Amino acid sequence: MSGSLNQVQLIGHLGQDPETRRTQGGDPVVSFRIATSESWKDKATGDRKEQTEWHSVVIFNEALCRVAEQYLKKGSKVFVQGKLQTRKWQNQAGVDRYSTEVVLARFGGDLKLLDKAERAAPDPDNYGQTRIREPSYADARSGAARPAPAARPDLDDDIPF
């Protein structure tokens, strides 16, 4: 269906360092969780309130995997653009579970570092829009692009991330 759009945009901070796994084909898959939060003043009590939302981000785009691995760490502030995808998996008891993730695939995915570049200066040869000039990353959708279920750390319980 051509007239379809599935797009998520987040600005938030990483809760932990990114994790890299590999597909069976050897392609990197980087994942992390980021927090977004809203704050407002309660009309009734006048109290200041804040609500934090956690999002699971999974990167299949090879160039963005590299960026994430090199420059992101716990606490990094990022802009992330991807698509919503709900994945079905089984817990230890074999019961179906569902997890919704923000997926950065080859097309449409984007990732921007919003921190001041305190720590590492991007390597100008490998970073940024280079990916855009020389697209050579693996196809995230064909083959075994998704990690094998056994590789997931979440199989031990019912927590969906």
Place this chain on the structure above:
Amino acid sequence: MSGSLNQVQLIGHLGQDPETRRTQGGDPVVSFRIATSESWKDKATGDRKEQTEWHSVVIFNEALCRVAEQYLKKGSKVFVQGKLQTRKWQNQAGVDRYSTEVVLARFGGDLKLLDKAERAAPDPDNYGQTRIREPSYADARSGAARPAPAARPDLDDDIPF
């Protein structure tokens, strides 16, 4: 945290007519599921492939609830903008479950009908940007804006929608 963004944009079709429930305070809560899909040609086999993704949409914004109730039905094509929110609930066995939804709250939420207006012409007095000129909808976040758990149809099983 002011520098935070949580935004989802979807264009897709409703899988069923919208459902309306009420909060304890009497405010409407409209929900439906929409499908987005991607198609591509498999590089290896040359086959045309399509993958459909289903999203749960929940509307707390009163004006958008009215629009949804009046103009949306199974098959309607819509643009939806909201925020990602993961809700925790318990299944019948009392085990925690998580469901991620696209929430259209009072601010930031948007809903556009993309169909040709075959069936019902929008009432110019009640529809569209009127909401924008006279904001009087309930506060989606204070009080019992979220439906009581018992009211949810998903408590009987582990399916997250």
Place this chain on the structure above:
Amino acid sequence: MSGSLNQVQLIGHLGQDPETRRTQGGDPVVSFRIATSESWKDKATGDRKEQTEWHSVVIFNEALCRVAEQYLKKGSKVFVQGKLQTRKWQNQAGVDRYSTEVVLARFGGDLKLLDKAERAAPDPDNYGQTRIREPSYADARSGAARPAPAARPDLDDDIPF
């Protein structure tokens, strides 16, 4: 600068059929204008008002050019995603002029037909995500990707489109 974002999203109708020109390198450049509109009820008079905004869209992405040429025409409803770009040009008197356009370049650009497929069914072999599997379009930024000034129809006057 990595931490930068420049993105526009429009849903509207084409005012005219798309126009195709060619760069000196022979790459297609498709352009059209689309209208978006807002309506609201005047708080004071109660009158219904509408305001239409016109946007210039320019497509350098070769695959999206093809889609535009084949499926878009005057009146078509589209979703367009691109970046904002202000182009400087000279009018006949040699005075500088500026025009702001929504540019669909190779990356980040998107175009979706939102009409019911009344007229032409997309050719499943050439349309849609095929572009995504076999990226081979020309680089919109290097070389003479922008049309030569003499080819522009707007040089005769000061109207920026």
Place this chain on the structure above:
Amino acid sequence: MSGSLNQVQLIGHLGQDPETRRTQGGDPVVSFRIATSESWKDKATGDRKEQTEWHSVVIFNEALCRVAEQYLKKGSKVFVQGKLQTRKWQNQAGVDRYSTEVVLARFGGDLKLLDKAERAAPDPDNYGQTRIREPSYADARSGAARPAPAARPDLDDDIPF
């Protein structure tokens, strides 16, 4: 037309401190310009290239005006969401000119500070989502919400900002 979307999202840096003017009705109108930039490696020469784009941002939303006045200054990094609007004006010679701006009106507009809060901590009583709980800003579209032409600094020449 309900099924219409006009939305711009930018992340960039302010080129100058924001300027505040007033409508005839006394409502604030804050404007500034922000730069976004892209960088890439030239495929032919291997050179690193960068292209900067400047955008005019105009805020009519009263709450966002306050945020801009209090926290933004030259060099600030911001996320801005608004709509594209092309304004017609006359230069000194009485010739029509057009300027395209990113307008943050009452609805749909958003503004987020992305800098580390080095200088001023947001006042928790006046900042952030308070605007969202107590909407009382002026209607940006009715009356003389746009600044009178004479007040614009750009009338002396043909530069559209």
Place this chain on the structure above:
DNA sequence: TTTT
């Protein structure tokens, strides 16, 4: 110049 589109559309509802």
Place this chain on the structure above:
DNA sequence: TTTT
């Protein structure tokens, strides 16, 4: 005119 910003920033990396």
